[in-house]
Amino acid sequence: MASDPDGFCELYRDYLSDAQETLHALRTACHSRSSNEFRSKAHYLKSSSLVLGIKPVARCCAEMEELGRSAEFDTASAKLAEVQGLLMLVQAELQQRLGPEVLPVAA
Numbered sequence: 001m002a003s004d005p006d007g008f009c010e011l012y013r014d015y016l017s018d019a020q021e022t023l024h025a026l027r028t029a030c031h032s033r034s035s036n037e038f039r040s041k042a043h044y045l046k047s048s049s050l051v052l053g054i055k056p057v058a059r060c061c062a063e064m065e066e067l068g069r070s071a072e073f074d075t076a077s078a079k080l081a082e083v084q085g086l087l088m089l090v091q092a093e094l095q096q097r098l099g100p101e102v103l104p105v106a107a
Contacts, residue, residue, distance in 0.1 A: 009098050017104035039068030057086050
């Protein structure tokens, strides 16, 4: 990626955009108490975070995946807020390192 900094930036921009969409789907699944959907979306975000080395988000998503298995939606709601906070920190660090181009385009 060092030879393609634009590609690196695009990769992280896509991750951040996808993570926000997945967070929205997780909130919806939590609100509707859909344990299978919640678990599935948590697994998805965990996996994409691991691929990019974003371990704090991945760890939190692994915990959410377990909460989805056990249908613990009260705890899951608090964990969602934690993931959102972690993603904000990741976005801020990526913006500092890669510039504003890493930010997802607002819909």
